Amino acid sequence: MVVELGELQALADAGREARSLLASNSPPPDNVVHLWNACPHADEVTDYDLRNIYLYGHLLEAETEGASERHMAEVFFRIRVDRHPTWALNVVQTHLARAHWLKQNVFPLLDW
Secondary structure, eight states, rough: OOOOOOHHHHHHHHHHHHHHHHHHHSOOOOSOOOOOOOOOOOSOOEEEHTHHHHHHHHHHHHHHHOOOOOHHHHHHOOOTTTTTHHHHHHHHHHHHHHHHHHHHHHHHTTOO
């Protein structure tokens, strides 16, 4: 895979902007690429799923152990829930939903 220098710079810029957003008191604007967004959904396993399979496992385990969505947002996604509650909970809920979908539809024998 060949990545152009411009693509790397754009990713670095987006990361810096997202980090500064996390430190601010304002909600994330719609036109900003966030470190974490709502989890995409598809009726098949995606590259996103493969990159985040361990995250899904940790989320399912934390849910089983009784962790709150607020706690998961702060620990796994590093989102300040007190500053961005809607965004934080949406990220957690959509990733948990995807984790459950994978568990039920793709890994039925996996005991997470």
